[in-house]
Amino acid sequence: MERKKREKFLKIFVPIILTIIIANIVFIGYKLLFNKKKHFLETIDTSVYAKITYEAIYGIHLNFKGTFEIPENVTDIKLILTDGKTDISLPYEEEISDNVLNFSTSKLNNTGINLEKLPLGTYYLMLKGIYHDNQKSYVKYYSVENKTYSDKYQKSFNDMEYYTLTKDGKNNKISFNWNTYENCPTLKVNIEEQKLPDDVYDITIDPGHGGSDVGAIGKLNNKEYTEADLNLKVSLKLKEYLEEQGYKVAMTRNDDSYVEIYSKNGSATLANETKSKFNFAIHHNSFEYEVDYLKGLEVYVADNIDFNFANILINHITSEAFATISPKETYCTEKGIYQRYFSQEEIDDDEIQPSNKTTQMIYYYNIRELGGIITNSTNDGRYEDYPKNPYYDANVTTEPYLLELGYINNEEDLKSLINNSDNYAKAIKNALVEYLNQ
Numbered sequence: 001m002e003r004k005k006r007e008k009f010l011k012i013f014v015p016i017i018l019t020i021i022i023a024n025i026v027f028i029g030y031k032l033l034f035n036k037k038k039h040f041l042e043t044i045d046t047s048v049y050a051k052i053t054y055e056a057i058y059g060i061h062l063n064f065k066g067t068f069e070i071p072e073n074v075t076d077i078k079l080i081l082t083d084g085k086t087d088i089s090l091p092y093e094e095e096i097s098d099n100v101l102n103f104s105t106s107k108l109n110n111t112g113i114n115l116e117k118l119p120l121g122t123y124y125l126m127l128k129g130i131y132h133d134n135q136k137s138y139v140k141y142y143s144v145e146n147k148t149y150s151d152k153y154q155k156s157f158n159d160m161e162y163y164t165l166t167k168d169g170k171n172n173k174i175s176f177n178w179n180t181y182e183n184c185p186t187l188k189v190n191i192e193e194q195k196l197p198d199d200v201y202d203i204t205i206d207p208g209h210g211g212s213d214v215g216a217i218g219k220l221n222n223k224e225y226t227e228a229d230l231n232l233k234v235s236l237k238l239k240e241y242l243e244e245q246g247y248k249v250a251m252t253r254n255d256d257s258y259v260e261i262y263s264k265n266g267s268a269t270l271a272n273e274t275k276s277k278f279n280f281a282i283h284h285n286s287f288e289y290e291v292d293y294l295k296g297l298e299v300y301v302a303d304n305i306d307f308n309f310a311n312i313l314i315n316h317i318t319s320e321a322f323a324t325i326s327p328k329e330t331y332c333t334e335k336g337i338y339q340r341y342f343s344q345e346e347i348d349d350d351e352i353q354p355s356n357k358t359t360q361m362i363y364y365y366n367i368r369e370l371g372g373i374i375t376n377s378t379n380d381g382r383y384e385d386y387p388k389n390p391y392y393d394a395n396v397t398t399e400p401y402l403l404e405l406g407y408i409n410n411e412e413d414l415k416s417l418i419n420n421s422d423n424y425a426k427a428i429k430n431a432l433v434e435y436l437n438q
């Protein structure tokens with residue numbers, strides 16, 4: 001009996017089990033070979049594309065502007081990054097005229113898409129149309145095409161690259177690639193962890209003046225203090241504090257040497273050369289005439305920005321370094337925040353005429369030239385005395401701040417600046433940390 005049973009088992013059940021196993025292998029193999037899942041780009045609507053007319057990265061923020069012909073019956077449109085499964089909603093402002101949607105991620109250059117906060121992955125920039133039909137709702141995805149050609153710069157803006165600020169010793173590399181997928185134009189955004197290349201930094205500090213250019217001069221107890229020295233002292237301390245936070249810091253100078261403006265490591269170029277997210281130009285102020293009521297902090301900023309970070313800087317420097325805020329009204333936009341634009345007279349006096357400067361552009365080169373197209377850099381190589389700004393037509397730039405920490409020829413300020421320079425440096429570091437932790 002025992003033997004018969006075993007024989008029956010081998011003859012009947014083993015072939016059945018083997019057949020089931022083989023059938024499964026064939027079935028799974030077939031699925032893998034012939035039934036490949038559709039790439040989600042094949043599922044999007046390619047009857048119409050959104051046109052991206054502007055792309056720029058300024059500091060830690062990315063902004064897009066674009067237009068889109070509104071499809072029939074759409075009830076809502078969103079701007080997203082998507083991998084086909086997960087959608088990341090992007091900030092989105094819109095204006096509609098003649099059935100054309102004009103959209104923008106922000107009207108201000110230093111808000112919009114915070115690149116420090118995007119999760120790892122591979123995404124595509126898309127518009128998502130939401131439709132309602134017989135109480136059912138469905139969505140359609142629309143891709144984007146590159147229409148960034150600019151008459152002013154005589155070029156289109158293409159791929160972009162960004163490294164996030166160092167955090168716990170780590171960085172992400174974000175690549176933006178204009179591409180096509182089976183004739184469909186796309187903007188692919190790939191975010192992966194990657195160590196900073198040697199020539200990429202987080203922050204640049206530019207201690208103003210140096211060498212033969214001593215800047216302003218102050219006197220206290222018969223001792224002379226030069227602006228160049230005081231700028232360097234605060235800057236070196238700031239570098240130390242930022243490095244303690246793990247940041248990689250580039251300096252336009254580490255000693256009393258003269259810094260060219262447009263050389264590779266120049267005060268108008270190094271921050272972009274090193275892909276730094278922020279540039280701090282450190283200066284001390286002076287008044288030309290006998291107006292000794294002038295004292296205190298002035299923060300010079302670019303145009304068309306949100307003042308959030310500038311205000312945090314002012315709060316920290318006044319509370320931690322006991323600085324007062326300058327009462328100066330000229331160029332003052334908001335308490336402590338200054339925007340100096342070219343005057344018509346300065347434009348008329350420009351070496352090269354017709355000048356490409358306007359009264360809407362910032363006067364100080366260490367703000368205007370550092371932001372490329374975003375801050376309306378004007379040095380396109382027209383001047384004989386100095387070379388062209390290599391980042392004149394750049395759309396990926398640092399976010400510049402020019403700090404006039406106090407008046408070197410005001411006795412009270414000078415005392416504080418000499419004795420307190422560590423606190424000024426610590427306050428700037430703390431302001432950056434607070435801003436980035438928001």
Ligand SMILES: [Zn+2]
Binds near residue numbers: 209227
């Ligand atoms: Zn200065």
